Amino acid sequence: MLLEGLLRTIPVSLEQGLAYGLVALGVVISFRILSFPDLTVDGSFPLGAAVVARLITAGIHPWISVLVAVATGFIAGCCTGLLNTRLKINSLLSGILMMTVLYSVNLRIMGRSNIQLLTVDTLLTPLEQLELPRLVPLILFFLVVAVGMKAAIDLFMHTQLGMAMRATGDNEQMIRSLGVNTDHMTVLGLGLSNACVALSGALVAQDQGFADVGMGIGMIVAGLASIIIGEAVFGIRTVARMTLAALAGSVIYKFIIAVGLRLGLAPTDLKLATGVMVILALGIPALRGKEKEGKLHLRGV
């Protein structure tokens, strides 16, 4: 009985894991590649959802709506980067400020605290109308989008520009002495990261049928949980592994959550459970008396 129940959670975990995996990919770019603890995510995720919901209900084509949502996420990330590099505001605080600002911005965009999308045509409507079980085309769609994004990030990080971005997170002094403006790299990287997150928000809103101003709460912690789980399995030696770890970790994370719900965890306790998961993952090495984990070295804090 239990086993059968667990098996039934797999398709939905896969779909959700891939859709939210785009958030984890964004978190890889900020936390891992740039070593920048960017908390904008909790605001840029609902930003993507809000923009897409507002535009689609206004009759704009879903594809264009998604593109605009991604662009606004990019701008939001750049703003966080500028707060940090231009105004010299601490990196954590820059993200918190943007996240707070975006809460009001998202309410302005939507005009109210949520917009439902069940009665309008979205990007996913043609897929849902196929003569297939609902989840099959959706899983394929999110698989294509997530893997495509992963591949694009992998390729970009091996270009001249992408290598300069990775070096900015690894050894800022060194790459600056090689003539790279590390401020530009930080702003661009945070833009790309939040563009990824906003894309996730835009697609999730269409998948679940509504955009809500509160849908981003705890998103950064969930993203971190995903990459920590994934990295425990796949390691972080190359960019391709990091991005693979993010996607796989996101699916595993959603599966763990689904199992927890089946075992009687209240949906309201999910963020508590996620928080405890991240605290344990980050804290166990310290409790074991090991040196501070060198993995999560962060700039500007």
Next chain:
Amino acid sequence: MLQIEGLRKTFNAGTADEKRAIDDLDLHLASGDFVTVIGSNGAGKSTLLNLIAGSYTTDQGEVHIDGERVTGFSECRRAAYLGRIFQDPLMGTAASMTIEENLAMAELRGKPRGLTWGVTASRRAAYRQRLSRMGLGLESRLKQPVSLLSGGQRQSLTLLMATLHLPKVLLLDEHTAALDPKTARTVMALTEQIITDNHLTALMVTHNMRQAIHYGNRMIMLHEGRIQFDVSGQEKAELTVQEVVARFGGTLNDEALLG
């Protein structure tokens, strides 16, 4: 090649901790000069290098490299002219990136970076050849992350990186001080070879008097932000540690300096 006029830098100006690090300093380096810089702690050696590289802004004075005024240039803009190696072997390379990626990034020093592939097959072959000439066995480890290398290997790699795209001036900031004596000698020999082979203009800060006397064609001694002693050519070749200590022992109160 490098012209410094009336350079001044004061830290914590107007406070009780005010410190004149560089005080009205003039220095001219001809093309091909290999100048060693010595002085006790706080004499202004590293500050001088940081001012040349643009890591610190100057309070007063001018810096010209190869005839071009770079005084107001940011650190990353000056990178087009300068190669720089730091004391800490960890500073010169990106640990999580591979040997070939570090080399490719260094080769683009001071140039715009675009969306073309970072490490191409033809460049990889060139890196392999350059690395094999160093004799450290790194040519077979191109795809390994730099974090796996020893301090001496990392510093040697940094040297090669600084010279892939030849700089107008090479700045060496006590770059062998953090290495064990044997590795330090190897890296120093490699440094001299690279400077000679490429006719580079170099400024080497060192804490080691013997090293300062042995290498280069000119030596300057800094004291309280000024040049206290400037010796070159034949006179420098005949200089001994004892002579310098006899003349400047009073200002050279630093144990390590004489080590």
